[in-house]
Amino acid sequence: MNESAESGRIMNEQAESGRRADGSADSSAGGSAGGGEGAADAVERALLEALLTRSPVGLFVLDPELRLTRYNAAAEGMQGTRVTEGLGLRPTEAWPDFSAKIAERKMNEVLETGRPALAFEKRGRPPGDPDREHVYSASVFRLEDPEGHVLGIADLVVDITEQHRAQERLALIAEAGARIGTGLDVLRTAAELADVVVPRLADGVTVDLVEQVLAGEELPDGPGPDGWDLRRAASRSVPCRTRPGPHPSGDVGDRPVDAPAVAPVVAPVVAPVVSPAGAPAVQVLADHRPRLVRALGPDSAWVRHDPAPGPGTPEDEVHSLMAVPVLARDSVLGLVTFHRWTARGAFEDDDLVLARDLVARAAVALDNARRYVRERNSVLTLQRGLAPENPEVPQAVQAAHHWVQSGAGGDWTDVIALPGARVALVAGSTPGRGVRTAATMGRLRTAVHTMAALGLAPDELMARLDDLVRQMDAETAEPPADSPVGATCLYAVYDPVTCRCTASAAGPAGLATVGPDGGVAFAGVPAGPPLGRPGTSFARTTLDLSGEGRLVLFTPGLLQAFTGDAGYGTLARALTGSHESPQDLCLRLTETLVPADPRDDAAVLVANIRPIDPARVATWMLPADLEAVATARSLTARQLHNWAMDDEAFSTELIVSELVTNAIRYAEPPIRLRLIRDRALSVEVSDGSSAAPYPRHARTTDEGGRGLLLVSQFAQRWGTRYEDRGKTIWAEDPLTDAA
Numbered sequence: 232m233n234e235s236a237e238s239g240r241i242m243n244e245q246a247e248s249g250r251r252a253d254g255s256a257d258s259s260a261g262g263s264a265g266g267g268e269g270a271a272d273a274v275e276r277a278l279l280e281a282l283l284t285r286s287p288v289g290l291f292v293l294d295p296e297l298r299l300t301r302y303n304a305a306a307e308g309m310q311g312t313r314v315t316e317g318l319g320l321r322p323t324e325a326w327p328d329f330s331a332k333i334a335e336r337k338m339n340e341v342l343e344t345g346r347p348a349l350a351f352e353k354r355g356r357p358p359g360d361p362d363r364e365h366v367y368s369a370s371v372f373r374l375e376d377p378e379g380h381v382l383g384i385a386d387l388v389v390d391i392t393e394q395h396r397a398q399e400r401l402a403l404i405a406e407a408g409a410r411i412g413t414g415l416d417v418l419r420t421a422a423e424l425a426d427v428v429v430p431r432l433a434d435g436v437t438v439d440l441v442e443q444v445l446a447g448e449e450l451p452d453g454p455g456p457d458g459w460d461l462r463r464a465a466s467r468s469v470p471c472r473t474r475p476g477p478h479p480s481g482d483v484g485d486r487p488v489d490a491p492a493v494a495p496v497v498a499p500v501v502a503p504v505v506s507p508a509g510a511p512a513v514q515v516l517a518d519h520r521p522r523l524v525r526a527l528g529p530d531s532a533w534v535r536h537d538p539a540p541g542p543g544t545p546e547d548e549v550h551s552l553m554a555v556p557v558l559a560r561d562s563v564l565g566l567v568t569f570h571r572w573t574a575r576g577a578f579e580d581d582d583l584v585l586a587r588d589l590v591a592r593a594a595v596a597l598d599n600a601r602r603y604v605r606e607r608n609s610v611l612t613l614q615r616g617l618a619p620e621n622p623e624v625p626q627a628v629q630a631a632h633h634w635v636q637s638g639a640g641g642d643w644t645d646v647i648a649l650p651g652a653r654v655a656l657v658a659g660s661t662p663g664r665g666v667r668t669a670a671t672m673g674r675l676r677t678a679v680h681t682m683a684a685l686g687l688a689p690d691e692l693m694a695r696l697d698d699l700v701r702q703m704d705a706e707t708a709e710p711p712a713d714s715p716v717g718a719t720c721l722y723a724v725y726d727p728v729t730c731r732c733t734a735s736a737a738g739p740a741g742l743a744t745v746g747p748d749g750g751v752a753f754a755g756v757p758a759g760p761p762l763g764r765p766g767t768s769f770a771r772t773t774l775d776l777s778g779e780g781r782l783v784l785f786t787p788g789l790l791q792a793f794t795g796d797a798g799y800g801t802l803a804r805a806l807t808g809s810h811e812s813p814q815d816l817c818l819r820l821t822e823t824l825v826p827a828d829p830r831d832d833a834a835v836l837v838a839n840i841r842p843i844d845p846a847r848v849a850t851w852m853l854p855a856d857l858e859a860v861a862t863a864r865s866l867t868a869r870q871l872h873n874w875a876m877d878d879e880a881f882s883t884e885l886i887v888s889e890l891v892t893n894a895i896r897y898a899e900p901p902i903r904l905r906l907i908r909d910r911a912l913s914v915e916v917s918d919g920s921s922a923a924p925y926p927r928h929a930r931t932t933d934e935g936g937r938g939l940l941l942v943s944q945f946a947q948r949w950g951t952r953y954e955d956r957g958k959t960i961w962a963e964d965p966l967t968d969a970a
Contacts, residue, residue, distance in 0.1 A: 289367075289388035292374070295381055297321045297338055306388065329355035329367075338371055338384050347372040352395075353388070363576040366395040400585050403431055407589050412596025415603040417445055421464035424567070424593040428467075432585065433553075433569035433578075435468035439504045440557070440565035444597060447604025450562040459516055461504040461565060469573070512554060516563050521555040521587055525577040551577035555590045559598035567593075603638070606665055610640035613669040625652045625909050627727035630838040631813035635788070635825045640669030641718075642786045642832035643676055647683045650950065650961045652727055652843055652909040655683045658741055658784035658836055659720040671715045674703065679722065686952025689722045689735035690771035693759065696720060697737065700763035716763035721756070721784055725776070727843040728907065732774040732782065737762045741789070744774065745781035749808045753799060779841040781806075781813075785820075788833030792826045813837040847908045853891060855900045863891045863904055874908055878967050882945040883914060886962050889942050890916040893924060894960070911947065911963045919957040 282290060282303060289306035293299055298319050322331040322338075330353040337348040353367040368391045374382040411423045421438040428436050439461040443450055511533050515522055524533055527550050534549075551571045557564040567590050571578060624630055624646050632644040641661030649655055657679055661672045678699050682692045700715045719738030726732070734742060740756035754774055760766025776782075783806060790798030805823055809816055816837050825833045849870045853859040867887045871880045887904065894902045898918035907913040924939060942949050946962035953959075 291386040294383040365392045417600045425465040425467035435570040438465040440464045523583045548572040607638040632836040633817035635833040637829045639664045639832045642834040644836040660786040661718045690769045693735045693769040718762040741785040743783040747778040751803045751806045782838045784836040786834045788831040850905045853902045894918045915961045917959040
């Protein structure tokens, strides 16, 4: 009561002083006579009294030395102390914590120039609300008498705290929309949410997600037998208590209380988060309702049972928190907990509304990231499952391959063992992304394996593969974005007996050869049209590869970081003089050439090649005479004895006898018999006819017609491949352990 009376007395004294000043001014000016002068005086007195006693705008009057001389009722208590205690003092002396140096600088500029300073901000904590920072909008103008003499400064102050906080919330929401969910990574999205809210909304935050979100699995319907399986995905906190204090520029109190003294503490992903059955966090996840705890005591259940806050959080100083569930279509993704322990004050209802909005935005991004992880895992599983683990290759070839998966699922490489110690090397890429693309890739791989087993030449195989892609595209009325049309493929066959490689390509040919001297050349394999696209027919190229060397096949994704032909130069430098194993070279190429976050898959296949030992090959030209059959059997028996393969002699002689007999009877010369000892024993009989052999089912009374049936019974596999002139019928017999 005494303070109120004192404040009223001061207000009356100021109003009386103003009335005396007005009266003297009117007398000096002369004014107009009669009732008009009295009415004007009454209005001025009423205006002055209202401004000093009833105006909602704070008014401070300072003399030319910037000492406080007057104030109105709205200014009482606005600047952190009672205004009566500041009479006769400068702002930096009376209110150092209220942006005083900025205010004095503005006032000095107004005194010197006469130009008003409008709507600059002051910040501080008034006595009536010490737990919350207030923001004021101040406007300063100069006071002059009729002769232009400077009388002082008037400072009009309006509390705009609520408007300022509303603007900050809108700005934070806009920033969250731009920063949260920039990628399809769960941990990155959680970190983006934490970065946005610390320190602008909270002093510390923890983002705990259910394990299924991190693993890209289906969301659980509820807690498991042991409760919610949460894992810490992100944690941020300011490292120390943030209080008003000296600003680095030297001003006192100019630093926003919300800003941390140094950069936030970033905590890594930690061990699983354990919450007891009765913990408040469990209740938040159970009923999907956020919680706001304004005052948090040391014996609170949130302190005793809640998951531990992130590193850097002073648990004994946390005075307020918010717990918000992360929800997607009514399914729980996790829990976000906001903490405050600095002097900025407790969380309010508006803060909870803002936190819910931010977490809801993050929930959409987290669920999208979870779905992406699930699809990517499916693609990788399918892609790996379609690739052979330990392909059998001839002894003349040592091969290795490596993939870089971006989630597309369309790139593949293959090493296919062919009869006659030959090997097929394949590198292909299917457009699109996702499981459908990986499945399409699997169909193309299977088709290549099937046609390779038929002995088709590379250009013929590519033409048949093109027909298959067109058929696959026609199977759907509306081809999807991941249609196989546009797929690329390189198919090369290396023959270690002749040291020749024949190749054909659909799309750009990713084939490099490394000679015995270490020189690198990009084989001139013409680029045919991508599979399913119109264009010229596929060409076949034959390369002579004498001596030991390397074949490097790669998909377009290996050079995705380069434009034009720059990637080929970099690849050539990486291959020149390389002496690593194929596996090590594959790893080095992908690490060097493929970017860290590739947009497309990349695959590379490295094959060390060398000619087969001539001692492992035996070739004879036979006359077109049935008497040559006995000669062929004799030559075969002698060669198998030299190779210490007497156990294989009976079955091999029978196969040679039947194949040579058929060539003499039904084909044309020249007739050639060749034996190749590799991982299997290969028998090849070549002739000059293109007529296709086929097994007959002879009747019991027939004297012949059983030759190919016998071959199929004794050989592990047999078949026919066609050449430019004639054909070759081959059969493979597995080697015994002794051989």
